Structure formats: structure tokens, C-alpha cells
Amino acid sequence: MEIPFNKPYYTYKAIENIDNVIKSGKIGADGYYTSKCRELLEKRLNAKNLLFTTSCTHALELAVKLIDLKKDEQVIMPSYTFPSTANCVLADGGKVVFTEVNHDDLCIDTSKIEEKITPMTRAIIVVHYGGSPCDMDKIMDIANRNDLFVIEDAAQGLFSTYKGRQLGTIGHFGCYSFHETKNVSCGEGGAILINSNDEHLIRRAEYIRQKGTNRIDFNNKNVEFYQWVDVGSSYCPSEMLMAYLYAQLESMDIIHKKRLNIFNRYVNVLDKIKSDKIFFYSKGNDEEDFNAHIFYIIFKKADYADGFIDILKDNDIMAYRHFVPLHLSKMGLALGYQENDFPYERDLYKKLVRLPIYADMTEEELSKVEEKIIDAIKEI
Numbered sequence: 001m002e003i004p005f006n007k008p009y010y011t012y013k014a015i016e017n018i019d020n021v022i023k024s025g026k027i028g029a030d031g032y033y034t035s036k037c038r039e040l041l042e043k044r045l046n047a048k049n050l051l052f053t054t055s056c057t058h059a060l061e062l063a064v065k066l067i068d069l070k071k072d073e074q075v076i077m078p079s080y081t082f083p084s085t086a087n088c089v090l091a092d093g094g095k096v097v098f099t100e101v102n103h104d105d106l107c108i109d110t111s112k113i114e115e116k117i118t119p120m121t122r123a124i125i126v127v128h129y130g131g132s133p134c135d136m137d138k139i140m141d142i143a144n145r146n147d148l149f150v151i152e153d154a155a156q157g158l159f160s161t162y163k164g165r166q167l168g169t170i171g172h173f174g175c176y177s178f179h180e181t182k183n184v185s186c187g188e189g190g191a192i193l194i195n196s197n198d199e200h201l202i203r204r205a206e207y208i209r210q211k212g213t214n215r216i217d218f219n220n221k222n223v224e225f226y227q228w229v230d231v232g233s234s235y236c237p238s239e240m241l242m243a244y245l246y247a248q249l250e251s252m253d254i255i256h257k258k259r260l261n262i263f264n265r266y267v268n269v270l271d272k273i274k275s276d277k278i279f280f281y282s283k284g285n286d287e288e289d290f291n292a293h294i295f296y297i298i299f300k301k302a303d304y305a306d307g308f309i310d311i312l313k314d315n316d317i318m319a320y321r322h323f324v325p326l327h328l329s330k331m332g333l334a335l336g337y338q339e340n341d342f343p344y345e346r347d348l349y350k351k352l353v354r355l356p357i358y359a360d361m362t363e364e365e366l367s368k369v370e371e372k373i374i375d376a377i378k379e380i
């Protein structure tokens with residue numbers, strides 16, 4: 001039996017919830033399960049103004065629309081991230097300014113941000129890689145001193161904390177993903193947190209999300225006519241997805257605990273091996289809440305990573321690489337970046353390997369992976 005890299009957590013309750021939605025006939029957006037999910041998440045995150053979207057990609061797009069990014073205005077972000085972090089800026093005519101990540105936790109290197117700020121800079125998008133928190137105190141300080149917005153791409157950061165605060169709740173906006181590959185998922189889905197008390201901004205987010213209409217005001221019986229009031233799009237997930245997501249959210253503590261157990265077991269194995277072929281491996285953090293989204297090993301040479309993946313594959317264990325840094329992807333080069341702009345990132349993606357981690361992993365599967373990691377590291 002193949003051990004996959006990832007597997008969505010199985011929740012029987014999801015079937016019951018979806019059946020309820022189908023029977024109710026209210027299969028569109030913003031019904032019973034959307035509000036249940038919102039209630040539960042806002043409480044758990046200790047935050048307000050959470051709106052569900054059809055993806056984190058859409059949540060990021062919504063955030064960029066809410067800051068009213070003008071043509072050619074710049075947004076700083078790490079090159080080592082998923083394309084969605086950059087697409088949202090280009091989609092609104094902005095310019096992407098890539099920067100570097102820390103060599104260990106792969107979060108944005110805060111010492112390199114300020115040198116990239118110009119009069120055209122409007123925002124910083126930070127990515128909490130693998131659930132590890134970026135240094136939010138430093139980032140918010142830089143942003144405040146330079147009058148910039150901070151958007152947290154917390155696609156991988158749900159339920160991880162920074163100094164006791166949930167990721168996604170610290171910047172001006174927080175964006176989450178419920179994609180199939182994330183800890184808590186509904187296939188395709190996302191959410192945005194608007195960390196502001198500005199009623200106008202919150203209302204605008206609702207308008208944009210609802211095709212540029214004032215449907216929210218109409219539903220709340222604040223206006224007589226439902227009409228076009230802003231430039232918008234369609235970002236609302238259907239109740240079918242929210243019904244599935246609700247079952248996942250209700251299981252979030254189990255998912256969390258199980259992932260953390262697997263994560264810690266990998267840490268222990270690698271702590272024991274002390275291999276000189278390895279440059280770094282995931283350490284998690286000291287925070288009480290760490291979501292164990294990714295366990296990665298950075299090898300000293302790309303050849304080691306190749307060999308390691310091959311040996312695991314021969315044993316039916318799927319281990320994967322991760323992001324091709326955006327600056328040296330096809331689009332990044334088209335934007336004028338050069339392969340050698342960020343040498344660490346340039347080599348990182350060939351040296352980094354992610355190990356299987358999913359809540360439903362059995363003890364038998366986990367033991368096999370542990371054993372084969374040890375063998376593979378000896379052999380490469």
C-alpha cells in the first residue's frame with residue numbers, strides 16, 4: 001500500500017451535513033453552515049469580520065482590492081511562495097517586489113524588507129511557511145513606520161500562533177486556505193479576515209465578494225433594492241462546501257493533535273541521526289499552537305534530495321519537493337528577475353523535501369516512514 005504525501009481527514013459527519021443542505025434546498029452561498037463555520041472560526045481565532053471565499057487565492061485578491069492598489073504600486077513579498085501570493089498584485093496592475101526568506105524557517109527575512117521600500121510601496125505580503133510564524137512584531141513595526149498595509153498569506157498558517165496570537169489576525173488582512181492539501185479543508189475554499197473596525201471597509205469587502213452588489217444590505221433589510229454598487233466578483237462558497245468544512249472544523253483539534261504527533265516523531269528521528277548530509281529540518285516552534293502543516297528536510301546537496309525521494313518512492317512512500325521560487329519561475333523571469341537574484345532560494349527548491357503528514361496516518365504507516373527515512377539517509 002502506497003503511503004501518500006497527503007490525505008484529507010475523513011469526517012463522516014460531512015455526509016450528514018451535506019445531506020441537510022441538499023434537503024433544505026438552500027445550496028447557494030451564505031446560509032446555515034456558512035454562519036456556523038464563521039461563528040466557530042471567529043471564536044477560535046478570537047477575531048471578527050471573517051468572510052469565506054472560494055479559495056485563499058480569492059481571499060488574497062479581495063485583500064488587494066480593499067487596499068485600492070493603484071497601477072504600478074509595489075507590494076513586497078518573498079520569492080519562495082505559491083503563485084497566488086503574487087497573482088493578486090499583478091491582477092490589479094501592481095508590481096511585485098520579491099525578497100528573501102530566512103534560511104531555516106523559510107519565512108520572510110525581515111532584515112531585507114526595508115531596503116526594498118520606495119515611495120511606490122503600498123503593502124507587504126508575508127507567508128507563514130508550513131505554519132511557522134513570520135516575525136510579526138518586526139513586520140508590523142516596519143509597516144507602521146512606512147505607512148504600509150500587511151496582508152498575511154496564512155494559507156498554511158491556520159491555528160498556528162505568534163506570541164499567543166493566531167496567525168492571520170495580526171496584519172491588516174489575513175487570508176486562509178481550505179484547499180484539499182491544507183490541514184482543514186473542503187476541497188477548494190478560503191477565508192479572509194479583515195482586522196479593522198472600519199465599517200466602510202467591511203461593507204466593501206461584502207460588496208466585492210457578492211458580485212459588486214449590496215446583497216448584504218438587502219438581506220439585512222437595510223435597503224429596498226438589491227443593486228450594483230461596486231466593482232466586484234463572485235467569491236462566495238456554496239453551502240455544500242461549508243457543510244463539509246463545518247465537519248472538518250469540528251475535528252480541528254483532533255487533526256491538530258495527530259499532525260503534531262507525526263511531526264514530533266520525525267523531529268525525534270532526525271535528532272537521533274544527526275546526519276551531516278542535512279542542512280536543516282523542521283523544528284516547529286515553542287508556541288503552544290503549532291499546526292504542523294509541513295515537515296521538511298533541507299539537504300546540503302540537490303543530489304541527496306533526489307536520492308532520498310527515489311529511495312522513499314521505491315518503498316511506496318511519497319515525499320515531495322515544494323515551491324519553485326517565483327523569481328526564477330517562467331513568470332518571474334518574464335517580470336525581469338534573474339535566476340541568481342536570490343542564490344539561497346535558487347538552490348533551496350532542489351534541496352528541500354517534504355515528508356508525508358496527514359491526520360489519518362496509521363501507526364504502521366508512520367513507523368514504516370520513520371524506518372525508511374533512516375535507511376535512505378544512510379544510503380544517499
Ligand SMILES: *Cc1c(COP(=O)(O)O)cnc(C)c1O
Nearest residue numbers: 055056057082084155177178179
Ligand atoms: C495553498 C496556498 C495558497 C493558495 O490557496 P488556495 O486556497 O488553493 O487558493 C496561497 N498561498 C500559499 C502560501 C499556499 O500554500
